[in-house]
């Protein structure tokens with residue numbers, strides 16, 4: 001069986017996913033595309049030689065009989081409606097982060113999915129598929145460093161444009177750590193706090209950058225996460241888990257080491273799409289395979305999207321208040337507690 005995809009949003013990551021489904025992965029085919037900029041969608045069909053129709057809007061694409069699964073790679077504020085339309089049509093959906101820009105929006109998606117009665121949605125939290133994070137989780141789960149006490153992590157981008165706001169440091173960037181860390185340490189967030197260090201001179205006038213976010217979990221683990229989106233030197237993701245008996249580090253991407261001119265050096269990546277290239281491949285292949293084999297997606301759920309959004313909302317509140325803010329999560333519905341096994 002082939003899973004026929006309709007893509008909403010043919011911008012940067014939309015094109016990346018279209019390329020990987022077409023050229024690298026198995027079991028999926030792009031049959032429909034749409035973008036508010038229709039010309040951009042036409043261009044993508046031409047550029048990648050797709051046998052795909054261009055639809056005038058997301059609703060007509062979602063309702064097309066040819067489309068089995070919808071790939072949502074539009075701007076964040078459009079995601080909620082895109083996903084709700086897909087659920088209403090009974091279609092599978094792979095939605096890039098954020099699932100919705102508010103916790104209420106994620107809740108509405110989870111309600112609609114539960115009402116449908118079967119899992120349809122997977123959220124693009126690709127770090128759970130990154131081999132480095134997977135190894136780190138295995139080390140923690142095998143008790144190799146003892147009980148985790150603290151986590152230190154870094155999320156640095158070389159630069160951002162003028163549209164990037166102080167809030168986006170949380171809802172667009174930290175959201176990856178918010179998702180992957182509670183999965184990594186199998187704990188829930190209790191409170192968050194945001195500290196603004198001295199502002200980087202390269203950050204534009206309205207952007208507070210860098211930011212230090214402190215998150216405390218229910219069991220008392222303290223996480224220090226740095227977001228610095230004008231670091232200039234590269235795209236740098238670091239994570240260090242400090243346990244009772246030892247410390248475990250997220251592996252650095254493989255790179256050759258050179259010795260030259262009295263220096264020993266390794267490269268640092270610059271683009272986000274290169275840093276998690278394999279993880280994007282694996283997450284989308286898992287989406288395709290699990291649907292074909294089990295009739296349901298297997299990866300991060302709408303409820304994971306909801307947890308991330310509630311935590312992000314608390315961080316935004318903390319950005320404004322300067323105080324510690326609580327993370328108030330509803331209890332996970334039974335619908336989202338099971339794990340599907342892909343043979």
Ligand SMILES: NC(=O)c1ccc[n+]([C@@H]2O[C@H](COP(=O)([O-])OP(=O)(O)OC[C@H]3O[C@@H](n4cnc5c(N)ncnc54)[C@H](O)[C@@H]3O)[C@@H](O)[C@H]2O)c1
Nearest residue numbers: 009010011012013014035036073074075076078096097098
């Ligand atoms: N997982 C990751 O690491 C990762 C990386 C990059 C982007 N993203 C997420 O993917 C999404 C897209 O990001 P991007 O960098 O590709 O942005 P982008 O601006 O390059 O592309 C977005 C595209 O969506 C189109 N669009 C917007 N609203 C639409 C709508 N309602 N219907 C149809 N088309 C619409 C735009 O015209 C644009 O072509 C964002 O939510 C972003 O956070 C995730």
Ligand SMILES: O[C@H]1[C@H](O)[C@@H](O)[C@H](O)[C@@H](O)[C@H]1O
Nearest residue numbers: 155156157172173176229272
């Ligand atoms: O949308 C991008 C993407 O999610 C990257 O992984 C992150 O590093 C950037 O900060 C964000 O703007």
